[in-house]
Amino acid sequence: MAGKQYKNKDCAYCGGVGISKTADHVIARSFFFESDRGNLPQVPACMKCNNIKSELEHYASAALMAGSNHIEADRYRQEMVRPRIGRNLKLQREIGLVGNEARWLNVNGIIQPMHELKLNPHKLQELVRYVVLGLYYFHLGKPLGGQFYPDVKMQHPDEEPKIWASVAEWFPDGCPKFGSNLGRGSFIYEGAQSPASEGFSVWRMSWHGVRLHGNNTPPQGVGVWWAFTRPTEEAVKAAEGHESA
Ligand SMILES: [Zn+2]
Numbered sequence: 517m518a519g520k521q522y523k524n525k526d527c528a529y530c531g532g533v534g535i536s537k538t539a540d541h542v543i544a545r546s547f548f549f550e551s552d553r554g555n556l557p558q559v560p561a562c563m564k565c566n567n568i569k570s571e572l573e574h575y576a577s578a579a580l581m582a583g584s585n586h587i588e589a590d591r592y593r594q595e596m597v598r599p600r601i602g603r604n605l606k607l608q609r610e611i612g613l614v615g616n617e618a619r620w621l622n623v624n625g626i627i628q629p630m631h632e633l634k635l636n637p638h639k640l641q642e643l644v645r646y647v648v649l650g651l652y653y654f655h656l657g658k659p660l661g662g663q664f665y666p667d668v669k670m671q672h673p674d675e676e677p678k679i680w681a682s683v684a685e686w687f688p689d690g691c692p693k694f695g696s697n698l699g700r701g702s703f704i705y706e707g708a709q710s711p712a713s714e715g716f717s718v719w720r721m722s723w724h725g726v727r728l729h730g731n732n733t734p735p736q737g738v739g740v741w742w743a744f745t746r747p748t749e750e751a752v753k754a755a756e757g758h759e760s761a
Contacts, residue, residue, distance in 0.1 A: 542650030
């Protein structure tokens with residue numbers, strides 16, 4: 517079913533030339549209700565990248581949906597999380613679900629249940645790195661390339677205007693822009709590519725409106741992932757060497 521169009525292409529994730537074996541959903545189907553799985557972005561992937569990413573998705577989909585603040589969060593927990601981790605105590609503990617009851621918080625005048633989970637930021641960050649590479653390929657038609665890498669950070673919403681102001685000049689009006697809202701708020705992203713360099717792009721995404729863990733975030737503090745695709749240190753050094761030569 518995956519079709520020839522995803523075989524023997526460059527892998528969207530590692531950039532390996534002609535080594536893709538399969539189509540990979542950039543945002544795994546397991547993050548969405550079945551009725552929301554049409555038209556999810558797909559890219560070619562090699563088996564190695566596909567396997568590593570699947571492992572990360574297995575953890576992340578359970579963790580993020582358990583802490584979902586989606587409009588249908590309860591349905592996600594009932595229909596998607598419970599069957600998947602019901603007997604998996606290890607995973608339940610890993611995401612801090614054991615003994616975790618929702619706290620009721622007043623968010624802008626609306627009382628909402630908030631689940632605070634022990635999310636593993638390193639695993640999520642690693643998955644976001646893959647997702648950025650996948651979205652880059654999906655929108656620009658080729659891998660990011662080894663000279664660049666996605667620099668990924670979870671950001672507090674209050675910080676966002678500052679982050680954007682510091683880079684806005686590199687992404688002027690009219691530059692290529694991307695974005696979509698998948699699964700009615702399950703995954704929302706936007707991105708832009710700089711005219712300065714095809715490998716320089718910015719991405720911003722949120723999963724299920726999941727909050728940062730910790731007491732230092734206000735209730736309205738929905739965690740937002742930001743990523744910049746930047747030149748690697750080696751590429752910068754090589755360019756500097758070239759200039760001074
Ligand atoms: Zn690969």
